Amino acid sequence: MIPGLPACTRNYTPENLSMDRRFFLGSAVAAAGTPLAGARFPERKGNARLSIGLAAYSFREHFGWMKGEAREPRGREMDMFGFIDFCAEHGCHGAELTSYFFPASVDSGYFNRVKRHAFLRGVDVCGTAIGNDFSMGEGTHLDGEIAAAKTWLKKAALMGAPHVRFFAGTGRGFSAGKDRVAAAVTALRECAACAGELGIFIGIENHGAITADFLLDLVKEVDSPWVGINLDSGNFISDDPYADFARCAPWAVNVQLKVHIRRNEPADLPRLVGLLRQARYQGYVVLEYESGKPSEEIPGYLRTLRRLCG
Structure with a gap:
């Protein structure tokens, strides 16, 4: 337990859930476009406000740590302080500090130093991202995933990050049964209670070959004011990813834009930003770059996003 932060004890059991036919992969939404009773649609007043961020995942090959294991980086090595410097030097409002790339066994002092460094460079720590999987069913493995997720919620609080990207699980995992x-909804509700105590949003990503309908139903079933969608423009699996993006945008609490969309097609960035404006999205638009040479190619895309989002 991190001193000074809530313990985030367990509050939910499977008996609390109202699971029905809405939850099977590939299904249509039970009442298309209508939130479940009590589901909290994010309230946004006024016009869209889009702030540019950059994900540390864009430099994934350059970090000397990967999920707690030391490794040899490819090319010039980078740490979180250097990544924040890159964000500052290229006009980013926010830096998304992906959890995978932190050194193992860092203490609260390390996160305080990260927070201080970002503040002095004029960069917000706009979030972090974890690689959890809640789709394996009840048991010790899932319990461990929940505990690790809560730990990162607390670490995010230390850094002043308002958002943590979660995965729900995988299509293959969920296809094993209702x-x-x-169990995933139970896990997400438990983490949502912890997030609420810390004042941090959880954004569930459209990751792992789950459909937009499934994701929307999942967020509505979790039914927490601290849970929305981490909207990744490159992860939709249907034949119309832009339509999926548009349907999910009103529920977004964080956006990750990629320069490619389904099947490695170049993304229509003006179209994606236009859809965010239509949804009156107010928050971070984080570039997550997965191609080429990041140090050389990211600055041009950031200039494009500043022009589109300004």
Whole structure:
């Protein structure tokens, strides 16, 4: 437990859930476009406000740590302080500090130094991202995933990050049965209670070959004012990813834009930003770059995003 932060104890059991036919992969939404009773649609007043951020994942090959294991970086090595410097030097408002690339066993002092460094460079720590999987069903593995997720919520609080990207799980995992979806909702509700105590948003990403309908139903079933969608423009699996993006945008609490969309097609960035404006999205638009040479190629895309989002 991190001193000074809530313990985030367990509050939910499977008996609390109202699972029904909405939850099977590839299904249509039970009442298309209509939130479940009590589901909290994010309230946004006024016009869209789009702030540019950059994900540390864009430099994934350059970090000397990967999920707690030391490794040899490719090319010039980077740490979180150097990544924040890159963000500052290229006009980013925010830096998304992906959890994978932190050194193992860092203490609260390390996160305080990260927070201080970002503040002095004029960069917000706009979030972090974890690689959890809640789709394996009840048991010790899932319990460990929940505990690790809560730990990162607390670390995000230390850095002053308002958002943590979560995965729900995988399409393959959820296809094993409705009980797996129930267990995932239980896990997400438990983490949402912890996030609420810390004042941090959880954004569930459209990751792992889950459909937009499934994701929307999942967020509505979790039904927390601290849970929305981490909207990744490159991860939709349907034949119309732009339509999926538009349907999910009103529920977004964080956006990750990629320069490619389904099947490695170049993304229509003006179209994606236009859809965010239509949804009156107010928050970070984080570039997550997965191609080429990041140090050389990212600055041009950031200039494009500043022009589109300004």
